[in-house]
Amino acid sequence: MLVVVAPDKFKGSLSAAEAAEAIGRGLRAAGADIDLAPVADGGEGTLDALVMAKGGGVMGVIARGPLGIPVRAHLGRLTDGTGIVELAQASGLELVPESERDPMRASTQGTGELIKGALARKPTRLIVAIGGSATVDGGTGLARALGVRFYDAAGGEVPGGGEGMQRIARIDASGLDPRWSAVEVIVAADVMSPLTGADGAARAFGPQKGATPEQIGHLERGLEALGARIEGDLGVAVSDAPGAGAAGGVGAMLLGMGATLRSGADVVLEAIELAARIKGADLVVTGEGRLDESTLAGKGPAAVAALARAAEVPCVALVGEATVKPDAFDEVRSLAEHFGSVDEAKARPGPGLQALAARVVSDWR
Numbered sequence: 001m002l003v004v005v006a007p008d009k010f011k012g013s014l015s016a017a018e019a020a021e022a023i024g025r026g027l028r029a030a031g032a033d034i035d036l037a038p039v040a041d042g043g044e045g046t047l048d049a050l051v052m053a054k055g056g057g058v059m060g061v062i063a064r065g066p067l068g069i070p071v072r073a074h075l076g077r078l079t080d081g082t083g084i085v086e087l088a089q090a091s092g093l094e095l096v097p098e099s100e101r102d103p104m105r106a107s108t109q110g111t112g113e114l115i116k117g118a119l120a121r122k123p124t125r126l127i128v129a130i131g132g133s134a135t136v137d138g139g140t141g142l143a144r145a146l147g148v149r150f151y152d153a154a155g156g157e158v159p160g161g162g163e164g165m166q167r168i169a170r171i172d173a174s175g176l177d178p179r180w181s182a183v184e185v186i187v188a189a190d191v192m193s194p195l196t197g198a199d200g201a202a203r204a205f206g207p208q209k210g211a212t213p214e215q216i217g218h219l220e221r222g223l224e225a226l227g228a229r230i231e232g233d234l235g236v237a238v239s240d241a242p243g244a245g246a247a248g249g250v251g252a253m254l255l256g257m258g259a260t261l262r263s264g265a266d267v268v269l270e271a272i273e274l275a276a277r278i279k280g281a282d283l284v285v286t287g288e289g290r291l292d293e294s295t296l297a298g299k300g301p302a303a304v305a306a307l308a309r310a311a312e313v314p315c316v317a318l319v320g321e322a323t324v325k326p327d328a329f330d331e332v333r334s335l336a337e338h339f340g341s342v343d344e345a346k347a348r349p350g351p352g353l354q355a356l357a358a359r360v361v362s363d364w365r
Helices: 016-029 046-054 109-120 140-145 162-167 201-205 213-234 246-256 264-271 274-279 293-297 300-310 335-339 342-347 349-364
Strands: 002-005 033-036 056-064 070-078 082-086 125-129 149-151 170-172 184-189 260-263 283-286 315-319 331-334
Touching: 002 016, 002 274, 016 033, 016 046, 016 349, 046 056, 046 070, 046 082, 046 125, 046 264, 056 109, 070 109, 082 109, 109 125, 109 140, 125 264, 140 149, 140 246, 162 213, 170 213, 184 246, 184 264, 201 213, 201 246, 213 246, 246 260, 260 264, 264 274, 264 300, 274 300, 283 300, 283 349, 293 300, 300 315, 315 349, 331 335, 331 349, 335 342, 335 349, 342 349
Parallel strands: 002 033, 002 283, 082 125, 125 184, 184 260, 283 315, 315 331
Antiparallel strands: 056 070, 070 082, 149 170
16 A cells, blocks of 8 residues: 655644654554655745755855844755745744744844845746745835835835735836846745735734734735835736745735745645655655634645545545534544643644554555
């Protein structure tokens, strides 16, 4: 029995690679052959998944964190010359303690610094993974680091972070780093949400980044102003573009700067050639920390399940906890049910996944 093991991360507990290893141990112990294929969706772990699949290496760099404090980050480079930048490395939510999260101040400038570092290595193309941000600055910090300027009605430069967006009256991209325009840039987004509205960057994702109801209204108006100026000054209509709201509006800015935006899960799954690997399998096991409605909006496990269904191979999801049990999966098993509590599931995810995986083999053989 050959099982393809393709989980995403168990956020706060296990990386995708660690989850795959734990599941693989249980499968092997039950007598199955395995093919480990950890996945990502544009958020944390995307750089590692691509380097693991395609070969290459990483280098350590220093960049500004979301609140301006320097952080240690990594850049990736694949063997074919593709550069990899992961926004979560410099502008990620996990870099800011919950009590200090402040999307009015948080900036993506550090991600722009990472992009400059990647461009300096002369990549054949550039993949920018933008999931997991701590910011709702519309990508203005990132763009500033690359030479774009944002002015208010009086001609003064608008301050960074989410607070200043509402004052943007003009975008000047004349100083954009020429190396940006000389390379193909693919943006891997973890969600395909619009820039504004109920499902947009401020209303849907602002609260998890620390925004109060009053701040959400301010950020929403700022994103509306930014979207209008991207269309007016850069000539790209982004307000309703799928993925424009990803990473607090970073998707919109990168579209305005000429990048191509795609589902992050699709980018990773194509890179690791998962469709071909699934075709020869008897079973696919995927998973993530929390399976909920957002999983169905383009997250890694849902994309894995779609490939399995297309190949007519059953797909089982092993998750930390599940608030929904969608038809996308043939079966969903959770660590919370296995241990009897969410706290225990978070404390012992590795042994739990190993035990669940062993049972999957006996039930599906």
